[in-house]
Amino acid sequence: MKTIKDFNFKDKKALVRVDFNVPLDADFNVTDTTRLKAAKPTIIKILEDGGSAVLMSHLGRPKGVEDKFSLRHIVKTTSEILGVEVKFAGATVGADAEAAVAALEPGQVLLLENVRFFAEETKGDEEFAAQLAKLGDVYVNDAFGTAHRAHASTTIVAKHFEDKFAGFVIEAELVNADRVLKGGDKPVTAIMGGAKVSDKILIIEKLLDVADTIIIGGGMSYTFAKAEGGTIGNSLCQDDLLDYVLELEQKAKDKGVELVFPIDNLLGDDFSNDANTQVVLRGQIPDGWEGFDIGPQTIEKFSKIITESKTVIWNGPMGVSEIPLYATGTIEVAKAVKAATENGAFSLIGGGDSAAAINNLGFGDDVSYVSTGGGALLEYMEGKTLPGIAALEA
Numbered sequence: 446m447k448t449i450k451d452f453n454f455k456d457k458k459a460l461v462r463v464d465f466n467v468p469l470d471a472d473f474n475v476t477d478t479t480r481l482k483a484a485k486p487t488i489i490k491i492l493e494d495g496g497s498a499v500l501m502s503h504l505g506r507p508k509g510v511e512d513k514f515s516l517r518h519i520v521k522t523t524s525e526i527l528g529v530e531v532k533f534a535g536a537t538v539g540a541d542a543e544a545a546v547a548a549l550e551p552g553q554v555l556l557l558e559n560v561r562f563f564a565e566e567t568k569g570d571e572e573f574a575a576q577l578a579k580l581g582d583v584y585v586n587d588a589f590g591t592a593h594r595a596h597a598s599t600t601i602v603a604k605h606f607e608d609k610f611a612g613f614v615i616e617a618e619l620v621n622a623d624r625v626l627k628g629g630d631k632p633v634t635a636i637m638g639g640a641k642v643s644d645k646i647l648i649i650e651k652l653l654d655v656a657d658t659i660i661i662g663g664g665m666s667y668t669f670a671k672a673e674g675g676t677i678g679n680s681l682c683q684d685d686l687l688d689y690v691l692e693l694e695q696k697a698k699d700k701g702v703e704l705v706f707p708i709d710n711l712l713g714d715d716f717s718n719d720a721n722t723q724v725v726l727r728g729q730i731p732d733g734w735e736g737f738d739i740g741p742q743t744i745e746k747f748s749k750i751i752t753e754s755k756t757v758i759w760n761g762p763m764g765v766s767e768i769p770l771y772a773t774g775t776i777e778v779a780k781a782v783k784a785a786t787e788n789g790a791f792s793l794i795g796g797g798d799s800a801a802a803i804n805n806l807g808f809g810d811d812v813s814y815v816s817t818g819g820g821a822l823l824e825y826m827e828g829k830t831l832p833g834i835a836a837l838e839a
């Protein structure tokens with residue numbers, strides 16, 4: 446894979462796919478600038494070479510043109526973070542966008558309007574991609590979070606360019622994922638959580654080859670508990686996977702990988718912050734109750750394993766971490782990952798809710814790497830080809 450390090454952008458207009466899909470509050474202030482900051486090194490490298498950058502991104506899931514999803518809302522914050530005035534094109538493709546690009550001087554940055562204002566974007570439309578391709582001399586993809594999608598701006602557009610490169614974000618994502626996949630320092634511990642077993646099957650199968658221990662928490666753990674004969678009340682369960690999870694347990698045993706499950710669970714009688722709660726041992730959940738978090742004994746056990754690890758990968762919360770009442774397990778795991786890192790471990794946080802937990806606690810700089818793309822990271826680690834990356838090599 447060619448990266449932007451291999452190229453001098455002097456006098457080039459670089460069409461750069463960034464991931465500026467940032468959260469906005471009701472007044473359209475950016476509430477988490479992680480992705481803007483992540484894109485900065487790539488953009489600055491282009492400018493410092495003497496080139497200019499034409500940035501394209503999606504924001505949210507608009508249905509056609511919807512002002513609340515306009516990228517104009519982020520222009521000011523992006524300018525502040527880059528330390529360079531960002532011009533806003535007000536158009537994604539067409540004559541206005543082309544005129545704005547034509548007027549761009551070396552050292553300048555232009556932001557195009559939301560690529561998803563066009564349904565053609567997610568369809569990977571050839572004609573739309575050809576129009577985008579008119580807006581640069583070279584193509585850079587640095588949007589790791591959408592690299593697993595064959596959209597017009599992430600993949601299809603690349604075929605129009607001779608010179609096409611991965612930016613620093615994509616490079617860092619792959620280097621950090623490979624560090625785990627190629628076998629990190631031992632003991633290697635994977636922490637899996639989140640709602641569904643089905644979303645994590647392929648990654649767990651892959652991790653069986655590199656991990657010493659796989660911790661299983663979150664909503665997905667109740668399918669295992671039920672398969673082992675426990676009662677789980679109203680907890681999340683994928684009944685169609687009951688046989689499969691037992692096979693997985695056997696497979697882990699055969700490979701000498703320890704699957705570690707919760708000892709106890711925090712139950713609630715409602716999916717809300719003022720529910721009644723109780724703690725019971727795993728697999729002993731009464732009717733009318735639902736497992737929403739790991740319990741205190743589990744926290745202690747998981748934390749010990751994590752802090753004694755030398756490589757840690759974490760994907761998925763230990764409970765319903767968006768509700769404070771059920772966030773303790775996820776917070777304590779985040780603390781353990783931080784502690785492991787302080788003890789010299791390499792720690793990779795796999796996007797989504799686990800990244801949110803780390804960032805909300807202010808631990809972003811206390812772990813080795815926080816992925817900017819949950820789904821894309823999982824697919825890469827599962828061994829799938831990411832179309833946005835393959836397109837740079839074609």
Ligand code: AMP
Pocket residue numbers: 638639640641644663664665681736737738760761762763764765766767797798
């Ligand atoms: P995922 O996207 O698969 O990583 O899952 C994240 C979602 O799983 C979050 O929205 C959590 O609220 C949810 N989740 C985690 N644990 C539980 C649980 N015990 N019961 C219900 N939902 C859960």
